[in-house]
Amino acid sequence: MTAMNKEPKLPPIPKGGKIKHAMSLGIDIWNNLDRFQEEYGDSFTLTLPGQGPMVWTGDPEVVRDTFALKPEQYDPFSVQIPIDVGEECVLFENFKKHQDSRKRIIPSLATAQLKNRAGVMHDIISEHIDSWTVGEEFNFPRIVGDMTLDIICYTLFGLREGERKERYKELILGWLTTSTNDTMFTIGQLYGARKFRAKLNKKYRQRTVEGKMGNLKKGLLPWKQPLDYKVQLAQMIREDAENIRARMDENEVHMLSVFARAKYDDGEFLEMEKVISECIAMMVAGHETSAATSSWMLIWLLKNPRVMEKVRAEIAESVAKEGVYDPLIISELPYITACLNESQRLSPSAPATVRWLTEDTQLGKWLMPKGTCISPCMYLTQRRKDIYGEDAHEYRPERWLDGSCKPKPWEFFPFGGGRRACAGMAQARQQLRIILAEIVRRVTFESKEDYVHTDALPTPRLVGGQTEPKDGVWVTVKEVLPKEAGITQFKQTA
Ligand code: HEM
DSSP states (O other), X not given: OOOOOSSOOOOOOOTTOHHHHHHHHHBXXXXXXXXXXXXXXXXXXXXXXXXXXXXXXXXHHHHHHHHTOOGGGBXXXXXXXXXXXXXXXXXXXXXXXXXXXXXXXXXHHSHHHHHHHHHHHHHHHHHXXXXXXXXXXXXXXXXXXXXXHHHHHHHHHOXXXXXXXHHHHHHHHHHHHHHSSHHHHHHHHHHOHHHHHHHHHHHHHHHHHHTOOOOOOOOSSTTHHHHHHHHHHHHHHHHHHHHHHHHOOTTOOSHHHHHHHXXXXXXXXXXXXXXXXXXXXXXXHHHHHHHHXXXXXXXXXXXXXXXXXXXXXXXXXXXXXXXXXXXXXXXTOHHHHHHHHHHHHHSOSSOBOOEEBSSOEEETTEEEOTTOEEEEBHHHHTTOHHHHOXXXXXXXXXXXXXXXXXXXXXXXXXXXXXXXXXXXXXXXXXHHHHHHHHHHHHEEEEOOOGGGGSSOOOOEEEETTEEEETTOOEEEEEEEOOTTXXXXXXXXXX
């Protein structure tokens, strides 16, 4: 029986103070988390500039209770996202509004739609690979980022090619890059993320009313460029949403169409700013997360040629059995799925989920005080030896297939958990498995990085809230097979 505190109390605070705590999360976060856990236990409190105490926890009981919190027990609006996604979206809503938003989003990203999208996702990825040449050097997260932008344009706007799609892509990438660069991130942290994004949103609305679209060039103020991108991106979404409302074509399944045609219980359309904000939330939620996750997965495959060969053999076996290359079947193959699980277990892209408590709350053995941000930490929980065994720190996809690894939802949660779990999980997992399968099947990479040949992992760094290898993942293309290599027929599902 664990001892419980009767008065609200924060877990131990590591030595150092606010700036040192913030720095420990910025660079080499995993080593620092390991160190804090070793010195202070499974739950510890970090103090960060511009916000209340943040309790990081790798204690499964605390994670379980956090995921079971009721909406009135936490405030999603306090989430420390220092970029102007727009205030009216699923990320910040609570109660019925939040449930209604999820009801609109999830069907667009769930199984039936994914069945149709698998073929298009595969085509998008194949076309990228077709353009690669032997000897080319890539930073892997950036090429996967480029692929996912194409997938986002298709999923969100139904656009596969053409001028409008290219324009969307340019504006989305420009906005994401300039909004999440180190300068903007640091200002956001120091100013307070919530206040900063509200300030940016006010400026964006003012510029929209005045019709000032901007020239997308750098300015004296660091927020000039992201603001230009946002104003122009929002204007494009607004135009397309208005056209969708004029057509009201129920056969359109892309997400903007779903948002633009949706109505409240009283029969009114969603406010246009909400439609825009929901679209932008999807970009933020889906882009860097997928790029970062795929980087870690590639690193594990490069470090483990044995696993890479097993993935190739699994794909070849599926093609031989089905008589066609079916991207949907490929995306559900058990070994590829185990490889993704194992990578997300050991090197999750999101370091933690967050809930800001609105009342004193019992979580596991801790009665946490009101105002605490509780952060169930994937990295710490998913490496526990008491859950995953003595070899918990080893990359061994087989553990997911031999019956030895059946974690509970609070023991394995790379997509968060409870009523706010990732709404795009099924789409994200499908696209990552299709990307990795196609790359492994057709491309051989070389890498000069030391970590490929040792047990070590590259030093992580937070990019747009996601953990990525600090210096990227640089690989050189050694061989690219044609799309048809070993395949006589492809199944198209769209
Ligand atoms: C590998 C890729 C991804 C990872 C690792 C990831 C991870 C996460 C995590 C950890 C959360 C917070 C969950 C919580 O607080 O408990 C989240 C929320 C969310 N994600 Fe993802 N995500 C990914 C891809 C996507 C994609 C592709 C989309 C949509 C296209 C998406 C949409 C969302 C949305 C809408 C939320 C907010 C849910 C809510 O507050 O109700 N995500 N994601």
